[in-house]
Structure formats: structure tokens, C-alpha cells
Amino acid sequence: MIDAHERLDFRIQQWIFKQGWDRLREIQCLAIDPILSGKTDVLISASTAAGKTEAFFLPAISSIADQVSGVGILYISPLKALINDQDRRLESLSDLLDIQVTPWHGDSPQGRKNKLKRNPSGIILITPESLESLLIRDSGWVKSAFQNLKHIVIDEFHAFIGTERGHHLLSLLHRLEHLLGRVNAPIPRTALSATLGDLESVPASLRPNKSLSCKIIKQTQSSSTLKMQVKGYIESAVVIDEAVTAEQSVCNDLYGLCRGGNHLVFANSRSRTESIATTLAEMCESNTVPNEFFPHHGSLAKEMRETLEARLQQDQMPTTAVCTMTLELGIDIGKVNSVVQVTAPHSIASLRQRMGRSGRRGGASILRMLITEADLTEKSSIVDKLRLELVQSLAMIRLLVASKWYEPADTSLYHFSTLLHQVLALIAQWGGIRADQIYVLLCKDGPFQQVTVTHFKDLLSHMGKVDLITQLGSGELVLGFMGEKITNHYTFYAVFKTPEEFRIVTGSKTLGTLPVDSLILEGQHIVFAGKRWVVELVDTDKKVISVQHAKGGKPPKFGGSGMAVHDVVRQEMLKILKEGDYRVQVGEQRIEFGDAVAQALFKEGADFFKTAKLESTHFLQYGNTAVVLPWAGDKVVNTLVAVLIHKGFGAGAFAGIIEVENTLIDDVIGALKSFRDDQTISAIDLADAIAEKAIDKFDEYLPQEILVKGYAARAFDVEKARALVKELLMARFKQAKEVKL
DNA sequence: GACCTGCTGCGGGTTG
Secondary structure (H helix, E strand, O other), rough: OHHHHHHHOOHHHHHHHOOOOOOOOOOHHHHHHHHHOOOEEEEEEEEOOHHHHHHHHHHHHHHOOOOOOOOEEEEEOOOOOHHHHHHHHHHHHHHHHOOOOOOOOOOOOHHHHHHHOOOEEEEEEEOHHHHHHHHHHHHHHHHHOOOOOOOEEEOOOOHHHOOOOHHHHHHHHHHHHHHOEEEEEEEEEEEOOOOOOOOHHHHHOOOOOOOOEEEEEOOOOOOOEEEEEEEEEOOOOOOOOOOOOOHHHHHHHHHHHHHOOOOEEOOOOOHHHHHHHHHHHHHHHHOOOOOEEEEEEEOOOHHHHHHHHHHHHHHOOOOOOOOOHHHOOOOOOEOOEEEEOOOOOOOOHHHHEEEEEEEEHHOOOEEEEEEEEOOOOOOHHHOOOHHHHHHHHHHHHHHHHHHHOOOOOOOOOOOOHHHHHHHHHHHHHHOEEEEHHHHHHHHOOOOOOOOOHHHHHHHHHHHOOOEEEEEEOOOOOEEEEHHHHHHHHHHHHHOOOOOOEEEEOOOOEEEEEOOOOOOOOOOOOEEEEEEEEEEEEEEEEOOOEEEEEOOOOOOOOOOOOOOOHHHHHHHHHHHHHHOOOOOOEEEEEEEEEEEEHHHHHHHHHHHHHHHHHOOOOEEEOOEEEEOOOOOOOOHHHHHHHHHHHOOOEEEEEEEOEEEEOOHHHHHHHHHHHHHHHHHOHHHHHHHHHOOOOOOOHHHHOOOOHHHHHHHHHHOOOHHHHHHHHHHHHHHHHHHHHHHHO
């Protein structure tokens, strides 16, 4: 293995020597044989800056070094910024071997694209959307230019798994193999990904039809250590003049922790990112020191983002980015001293990714979480009394440290919107194509394998009705008037859309806007602008949601993050509340990672848990409110909320806790019993009651039946919810028996 | 107090 590099092209060996590397890293050695063989897919899993890209490119370039013409390597990236990085990083190597590298995305220079058009060779760096546009507009050129294609590599593959865009990508790759006549001699795919849990399941997401095997290469356990701390803050219920607000104390600490070094502060929302960055910049100004705190998020101008990225990478001046997930993926910013999370993270997967940004020169990764909980009053919500934002943060740290687990992709989704897109794209690419050919290409052999022939026929006939497609006398399908219109517009190439905002209105007053990508049911209770509301009416045409004041106690400060929290996280939260201890076991020792305030806040939550006897019951009468504590992930919790609304209750869920106001808990238990015994309630019934089911980009063109089916699969899990209810009721039954004895 | 990604061809103007 040590001599593996000798199998590389001599000029590449020279290049390695010139970099001053005394040897290749382990993953780089391991990747050489499988990639040179060209006979297997490869998954390379390693943390940021571990040399994944070189692990692929050294052998891949070696294998095309003497290729005279035609593009030899197709590199696909989810971000334009990553393509620009890769273009720079490949420069010295490609110069040495005289290999043409062409970045190809919406903003890359036309001159280099034209050059590749005239003389296809070397490496193309492209986004899925630009590849789609090439297939539709110039498939003849693609067919000849890619005739000698040897490797396909996908960067940041985890960003694609389980998403609409990921399905789009798989479909593009399959269409490309088909176009090049390589269905029976597949082009090997290499996926580059951060170290994420269940690697064995990834090959199925890289090539669903399994026509090539996959070799998994992973970084052996890195010896780097993780240092973490959770700091608690209390938001005062009454604002007194001159009192320091919780956000101000968070900023004071950030200023002390971050000034003088390079750090990333993740604040989970753009507005929070802005307000923290502004406060920190003002603190620099009032202390008459140069500002080193800058915001970074999706709504900021590209130039501002790039300036900040360059400043971090150059590492000349201390710099802290206050950011959203824009700095989570692999844009080259170098390693930072530490990562700070200012609100509870929503998934272990993203927390791991953020962690990977810290740890300079093999030193420890440092993670801090600064969590604010509300000052409690008589009327406080049960979510706040349990200190669930803190408990969620603690649970996530335990899962991060103690296990390799991360949230798996939801494989029950149909991706109908993307299927419709691909039907249109195929017809646009070929001009005309038969229905059975489309079915084989996309569903039977392609990535949409859970779509049945019946679904597919319904989809096509509806597409005919709305004039997206037309059938010729010969049986071939061609684009209809609407189909032409949609596919001719440049916005067609992306399969994802920016979610539509609904206006939230009470009476004649507008409260604000809400993106509708989560459950909104008439009768549902929600929290908006710090108050409780009940949804009266959802007007999908005018994009308006009418609400009315809901009575009840104070709304929870922590309503959940909007992104689904997984079952495993909620179970871990239950576990630490039961034990009254969140410390991590290392050998004989239990390691404390909370500061004094965090410890005190946790104790309040654990004490409330105990007093309310929540270790033995999942049902509670809390004043006028009936409360159900399922300790399950959001998909199951949402299913239970929809069931209760279906049965006529005004229910809502906050941070995984279900509340039904002005209701006796026995009535709720009765309703859940009938759900347990009534096998006829299905996810389809629940989805039928949802006013706005069109979530994905092309959902609006789907036939009703398919739209409902897709929505039901994505939003609800009735089987799991029923099994859980059975369990909760059984526990209650046992408990009642024990009390009697 | 909800996150992020991407996109063509062409016409018209300016500059070297």
C-alpha cells in the first residue's frame, strides 16, 4: 500500500514531491487501486481538509493523462463556489500535465465554455442544473464530447442524499449513461462525503439500480479530540431599564471568546445572524478596536460573502463569521479555532458537519453552545418548564460524542415533482419519446423505483390534460403548449423552489409571513410573533392564512426549529430527563460539560419532570390544557396532531410536545384509543384535510391523487404513530394497575 | 423569530 503512489503517472508523482508531502494520506493510498481500475464505484468518506479531493483526482487524472480527446472526468458540485475553489486547486496539477479544466456554471466565463465546446477534453466542473441544460439544449454535443468519459465524481454527496435535487442528479447520471450507450458498461461514480454515520446505506443512494459495486474508503478514527461546553442564559420575563438582556450577555461572551482568533458562530436564522453580527461590530467600535465580526447568509450579496470567505482563508487578520448553514458545506475557508452554536442545533448530521470546520493543525475541535431559556412564571408553557431547548442541545452533544449515528435520509418519499420534471426534460431532450421508454429509463432502471406503472400512467394522462404533453399519432409524446412554455424558460433547470410565503392575517391586520413547508391545518394551534393562535382558514389562492387569538398560557419560547427533529434525539432527551443527569460517561468518569447556569437550568427541567411524574406517564392535565408527551420525532408527532384535529380537537405541537387547549386529558386519551383501534384512518385521509399540499416546485401540475399520496408519505407515518399510541396506552394501563395494587 | 442550493440566449451598450 505504501508503494501505491508508484502506480500513478510519473508527472503526478513529481507533483506530489513538489508539494513537499513526504507521503500520501491513508485514504489517498487506498483510493488509488479502485479508481485506476475503473471497474467500481467508490465512496470516500473523510472529514473536511482530509484530502478527499486529491484522493480522487490523483488517480483519476493519472488515468486520463494520455487521453487525446474528449472529456475524461465529470466533476459535479452542489455549489458554484465549490467549483471555483476546485478550479483554483487543480491549476498546478493540470498545468503540469497539460490537461484542460473547465468550470461550467451560470456565472463561469463564457470564453472557457466556448473553448471546451470547440475542443472537448480534460475535466469539466459542473452543477446538476448546468448539466441538465446541456442535456436539453445540446445532447448531440454531450454525446460526442463525453464519448471517452472515464470518471464521474460528486462532491459533498451527503448534501444530495434523500433530496429532490439528489434524485434529479441520479436521474441525470442515468440519462447520461443511456445517451452514451453505457447502460451495460456503467461509468464509475465516486462520491466524496464528510464522515457521516451509516456508510453501508450510501451506495444504494449513489446507484439505485446496483449495476456496479461500490468500494467504501473511510478515514480511520482520527485521533483528534473534541472539547465542548454548554453555557446557559436566562431571558428575563420583565424588562427593567439598564438590565442586560440575554442576547446582550450572549454577545458579551462571544466578544470575549472569539476576538483575536478565527471562529464560526452559527445562529440558525438570518435575522438573528444579522442582529448578533451588528451588536458585535458595535462593541468593537465602542472599544475603538478594528471590527472582526461579519455576517454570512444566503440573502447577502455575493461580493460580501466572498470577501469574508477570502479573509477567513487568508488567515492574516482575526475573523469571526456569524453565519447560517452557508458556511456548513465545504467552501474553502481553512480551519477555525472554534465553532459556537447560539441556538439548539436541529440535526446531528449538520452539527457534525459544523464541527468539522474546527480543529487547527490536528488540534482539538472546540464546540460551544450558548443556550437561552425563558425566566419561568406561573403561566409558563410546559416546554419552557422542561427546559427543552437546553435539553435538546445536551442530548445532541451526547449523541455526537457517544455514537457514530446521524439522521438517515427518509426513503419513503416518491419525489413526484422531480419525476414530472424529468419527464418534461426527457421529452425536451429527445424531441419525442414513447411512454414505455420514459418509464423504463426513469422508473424501472432509473432512480424513481417506487413509482408503479399505475402511478406513472395517471401522471402522464394528467400531464396531457393540463397541456404539458401531447401524444402524436405514432404514439410518441411531445411537449404541449404549457410544456414548451415551462421548458423554454431558464428557471426550468432547477428542481427545487424557494418556498412560497403565506401572509398570516387576523381580522384585517397582517401579522407577518410564514413559509408553508410544514403542517398547516385548519383548527391547528400555532405560535406566531410571540402569541398563540388558532388557524381559521387557509386560502391557497390568495396565499393567506387567517388566524384568531387562542386562549391559554404563555406560548413557549422554544417552539422547535421548524426542521424535523428525529426520534432518536427525542428519545435521548427523555433518557437524560429520566436519569436527571446529562453528563457523558468516559471510562469510570462522568464528564460535566455545562456551566453553572446550564446546570441550574437543567435541574429545573429535571425537577419539573419528576414532580409531574413524567417518567411514568405520557399524558398530563396542565391547567385547562391536555398535554401529550410522545418523546418521538416530528413526523410521528405531526401525525398525532393531524389525527387529533381529524377527530375535532384544536391541537398543536411545540418542540415535540402536543397541547390541546380547553380539553380534558381523558377526552384526548379516548380519541387516541379510537385511533389505535380504528385501522381505517390512513395517511391519505390525514393529507386530504391539508389545504396546501403543493410544496415542491412542480407539485401544482400533479393529479390530485398522486399529490395526496406524495404529501402523505412525506408528512405522516400512521403505522409508527399507531404503534406508539399502543405503547403509550399500554404503559398507562400498567401504571394504573400498579397503583391499585 | 425557519436553513440552503441553481438557471439561457440574446439584444444593446461600452471600451480597446
